Amino acid sequence: MSDRHAFEPTGALSVETVTRVHHWNEHLFSFSITRPASFRFRSGEFVMLGLPDGQRPLLRAFSIASPSYDETLEFLSIKVPNGPLTSRLQGINEGDAVFLGRKPTGTLVTDALLPGRRLFLLATGTGLAPFMSLIRDPDLYEQFAQIVVVHSVRRVSDLAYRDVLEGQLAGDPLVQDQALLQLHYVPTVTRESFHTNVRIGTLFENGTLFAPPVTGPLELDPSQDRIMLCGSMAMIKEQAAMLDALGFKEGSNAAPGDYVIERAFVG
Known part of the structure; x- marks a missing residue:
């Protein structure tokens, strides 16, 4: 106490x-x-x-x-x-x-993104936290037709909120109907046996993140895809470099873009 x-x-x-x-x-x-x-x-x-x-x-x-x-x-x-x-x-x-x-702040907000159709929320470990807030916001479902939550951890027990995500927020009074149709959850475990056990970058490369029920292009498209990154510095650097190479532009509160990271956490 x-x-x-x-x-x-x-x-x-x-x-x-x-x-x-x-x-x-x-x-x-x-x-x-x-x-x-x-x-x-x-x-x-x-x-x-x-x-x-x-x-x-x-x-x-x-x-x-x-x-x-x-x-x-x-x-x-x-x-x-x-x-x-x-x-x-x-x-x-x-x-x-x-x-x-008394003063919350940050760049992992939709205000820092340009309008789009698909939103990929890429998290490792406790980087899932801000995305749990976002996916329970009704406005998110008005802004994006599809929201894909990707959570990479080392062990199965590290998959915090797994039941809630697998249930597509069933029982949530404000977003359960929209989440059932628009929210998709892709967990991956890298150090224990699991049905998906590769890193986030590989999920893009092998097409896992574009498989049904996700619809649209079978690769990332800067004209309609938006991405948020939160978690380990290694993941963020790797994925940000990939996005830059594909023509995606990093956004901020002052200048919205195609993807965002939380600069306060990664420097």
């Missing part, structure tokens, strides 16, 4: 309460916290989150996994044994306090 006396809200930080903790396996967990009434964000953005550390709070950027209309804020995190923050954060329980930044 955290000591609430160590938490003092500031102009940049509020103090929120943990409402739920879920451990996916020994090195992956998600948690939800209360949401201030004044807190607004765009689906796909990140915010600073942290715990007290002496005289100054210890903060790190976390993508918000919950949709922008949810009453709570959800996050997905790895457990780093010697990580300055995550080594402590993994031990939080319901009722504990955490610091929350």
Whole structure:
């Protein structure tokens, strides 16, 4: 249990309460916290989150996994044994306090993309978090005819939210009907036996990502395909280089393009 006396809200930080903790396996967990009434964000953005550390709070950027209309804020995190923050954060329980930044931001938002027909959301590990927010946003289904979520992990147990994604968000009050027709989920596991066990780049090369029920060109097309990348630096560099070679242009909030990455995480 955290000591609430160590938490003092500031102009940049509020103090929120943990409402739920879920451990996916020994090195992956998600948690939800209360949401201030004044807190607004765009689906796909990140915010600073942290715990007290002496005289100054210890903060790190976390993508918000919950949709922008949810009453709570959800996050997905790895457990780093010697990580300055995550080594402590993994031990939080319901009722504990955490610091929350007041200014969400980020480029993994639809505002940074040009209009298109197909949207590929490419994630490794906890890079799935911002995409879980995006795919529960009704506006996404108005902007794109098809949304393909690709999640690459090392082990089967690392496939966070697998049941929700395989069920195409069944039961979601706002998007279940659209997701049933427009959302496609492609998990791949690289270090254990699984029906798909290749890297994301190979999924493009062998045509897996263009197989039915996905329709349209059997290769990436800059005129209609849009891509978001989040996860390991190696994956992002590899896929960004591929997209650049195909004529795709990186976008930003100031100048929308064909694909986006979160510069705050990869530098």
